[in-house]
Amino acid sequence: MWIKLNLDGIVLSFRVKRYIKTDNSNWDTTWCCVDFCLESKSWxxxxxxxxxxxxxxxxxxxxGMLENLLSDRQTEQIEYQCIEPDFSFVFNPKKDLSLDPNYEYVSPEDRFVDIDLQWKVFFWNGGLTDNYISVTLNRTEIEYFLVYLKVIAGDLSEENDDIVKQLIKKNILY
Structure with a gap:
């Protein structure tokens, strides 16, 4: 199963295959196979x-980290670097701009900035380069990504869970 998100004009397609639940004895040897693509017009x-x-x-x-972010249990920015250096994820919690010293005044309706997730994709060119692209997921896209990962992990199914059925109907999951 794939997830496809249009992130402000950059389309992220992502698929995880061969997921197997792990434990303390095999957490570092059980690899998933991944397909992904970032596309935007001709550039x-x-x-x-x-x-x-x-x-x-x-x-x-x-x-676990997405669940913490979505439920506001996370209060500080966290960067999660995967063992293979292809991806890095920056989890940004809700932020009260009135507490930020960079702002002199914040109107009450603009006081809070909602959560987001920055997904950094590092480029390879015969080897890892210093170049990467970062795409940002908003709350709704984070929710979709969490549903997708839960399907991959076997915690949700397309037969039994309405949210999965809805995302399939919208062609977000396919």
């Missing part, structure tokens, strides 16, 4: 196919 087309770049335990960690 961007970066893809990786059938590559072992995420551990199953990293999928589990991402699920």
């Amino acid at each position: 961007l087309k970066y893809e990786v196919r059938n590559d072992e770049i995420l551990l199953a335990s990293e999928i589990d960690s991402l699920i």
